[in-house]
Amino acid sequence: MSALSFSAEQINSYVGLIIWPLIRIAGAMSILPVLGGGEVPVRVRVGLAFILTIVVVPSLGPMPQVDPLSVDSIVISAQQLLIGVAMGLVVLIVFNAVTMAGETIAVTMGLGFAMLNDPQNGSQVPTVSQFYVIMATLLFLSLDGHHSIIMLINGSFTVLPIGQSLGEGALWLLVSWAAIIFKGALSIALPALTAMLTTNLVMGVITRAAPQLNLFSVGFPITMTVGFLSILLTLPTFQAAFESLLRMSQLTIVEFLRS
Structure with a gap:
């Protein structure tokens, strides 16, 4: 029986069939919240990227006939990395909007000093932000957001095949999407901020009417209590706002690939 033999063209096609999809998927998994990011171990991210690549490869079309060691191959690899990172960044911005909303509420209710380490961003954020991020993560999983993102990554090879720039x-679409950090944070935090602003106005009127009242001993517990009640009562609006942001992020990814 003769040994198996492969030509240089076949080897190049096999290398491109695995490497380029893996680069795009690994780029998305490097910063994608919940599925990737700093809170997920590197081995888990790499393993998940390999598994998704194996699943995706059979459905892919023909790869560009390019030498893996040529300049054109490096350009294609850079394009795949950019596409993957961009898709992950779109979803990451949604979670950053949630973090910013929690920071705004925490500072308003006087808990800006209560900090916790955020493994996703590698920085310290207020405890209220961590609470909102945990809620967003649970909502993301309960709404099958992880399945939707995996389907978008798989469909990206059809919308934007490897080799097309x-x-x-x-x-510009990606830069414009970054503004959703402020819009999304405002849509999430606005009900609680309205309650906090009303409380501060009432406390200001009371302090003006009774100057002998110690504002720091009375106002701080009242502000914190109203803040916690506002967070509790506005959780349904948080769910609606987060679902809207997720839908917008998925539409942005599709528009980004088709642009």
Whole structure:
């Protein structure tokens, strides 16, 4: 029986069939919340990227006939990395909006000094932000957000096959999407901020009417209590706002690939 033999063209096609999809998927998994990011061990991210690559490869079309060691191959690899990182960044911005909303509420209710380590961003954030991030993570999983993201990554090879470059408006679309951090944070935190602003106005009127009242001994417990009640009562609005942000992020990813 003769040994198996492969030509140089076959080896190049096999290498491209595995490496380029893996680069795109690994780029998304490097910063994608819940499935990737700093809170997930590197081995788990790499293993998940390999598994998704194995699942995706049979459905892919023909790869560009390019030497893996050529300049064109490096350009294609950089494009796949950029596409994967961009898709993960779109979802990460949604979770950053949740973090910013929690920071705004925490500072308003006087808990800005209560900090915890955030493994996702590698920084310290208020405890209220961590609470909102945990709620967002549970909602993300309960709404099958992880399945939707995996399907989007799989569908990205159909919308934007390997070898095709991004359009001119793709980068600008990604930059414009970054503004959702402030819009999304405002949509999440606005009900609680309204209650806190009303409380501060009432405390200001009381202090003006009774100057002998110690504002620091009375106002701080009242502000904190109203803050916790506002968070509790506005959780349904948080769910609606987060679902809207997730839908917008998925539409942005599709528009980014088609641009």
